[in-house]
Amino acid sequence: MDGFSYEFEFGFRTNCGGLDSFTTQGEDDLKLEVLDGLLDDIDEVDDFHAANDLSTVCDDFLLDIEFTEKVAKFDCGPVEGSHLGNSSSESHSPGASGSNVAVGMSDSSITALESECKNDSLEKMVNCELHGTFKSKCEYQAPDMEKCPSSHDMDRFDELDSDDNVLLSSILSKCKKRVKSTVLGTKVKRLRKPTKRYIEESSDLKPGSLMRGQNVSTATLKDKHPKVTPCNGSSKGSQVASESWLRGGRLKKRSPILGFESDDDIFSSDSDDDRVRKRKSKIDDRRKNQRMWTLSEVMKLIDGISQFGVGKWTDIKRLLFSSSSHRTPIDLRDKWRNLLRASYAHQKNKGEVDPKHAMRSLPKPVLCRIRELATIHPYPRVPYSKKCNGDTDSSRHPIKAKSAPFSSHGRNLRTTIKEQ
């Protein structure tokens, strides 16, 4: 049973070194045809995923196939007794650590086997072993290669377990695919798909943990300094409570698994809401964590900046925003950038506020404060104060002159300096 699978697999593997000597090139086509015919009856078993890094074997493909055919013939022949059901043969060789891998012969074990076969030593070892068992038989039978498999052989083939057949089918279909690509000269390099083992490992996460990957830990990680700060007087009473789910799941890095997750819904343990939400806003989900800045937050930010200076975002975060687990230092910086932009826009409009944005505009004192701070702590690489723009200040900072202050045109900062 398994012995057949095992030996077949290893025969396939090791043929490259052992059996190519007695096959003439002229037989290749014939054999391929025969093999193809054989294989056509077999359902294509889905990929072996172990296709990764089989390229080293690929060069010996034709030979592999030859041997495959031989095995199909020989192993069912009279001598097959020593093959079929003789899985103990591997136990003869104590050094054959790899043999253990193949005995179970599940798909995953095949995967394991294949990956193990990348190991040179293992291959050699198996070579040795098989030269003892296989080669002699095969060489012995080689002269009869031309003849078709006898009906007896085919019967024996049919006698195989269904499990064995499945396995055999898998292996053969794999051979077939590779042979086709190789023989046709295309030698298509298959895209590196995730190995079955990888998928299995991924899906193993599913049952136990509802925590979707990394989402859980980051939330707690941020409040390293749970300094008790009155919840910034924000009108949003629910802010602190809700931010755990809103922001707690902020993904610092996209994990490679994310590809699966979005494509196949491997993590089907998601609630329906989650799934719907994920589908709906896959594109702009970067915005879904967005949080309106409250005035009090802005004030705190301004205070922090005036206290620590611009650029000390971590300090500001630690001391003033420790209670809000969202608002990373980067957020603070971004907000400050936006505030500067806004203040500049405001100033440029001579105090007139676009009625459309009137609601969002900052109170005048805050605006003044921002402008004030901007002069004291110019935002990085802002060479001159916004207030004195247009004068020759920029000439004093020739290096930094290229980075323009914030313009009223959204984020296009550079056009402004050209205009001036």
Added chain:
DNA sequence: TTTAGGG
């Protein structure tokens, strides 16, 4: 790790 800058 933090910051700056771009998107």
Added chain:
DNA sequence: CCCTAAA
């Protein structure tokens, strides 16, 4: 808000 490069 996110990502990445640079420090």
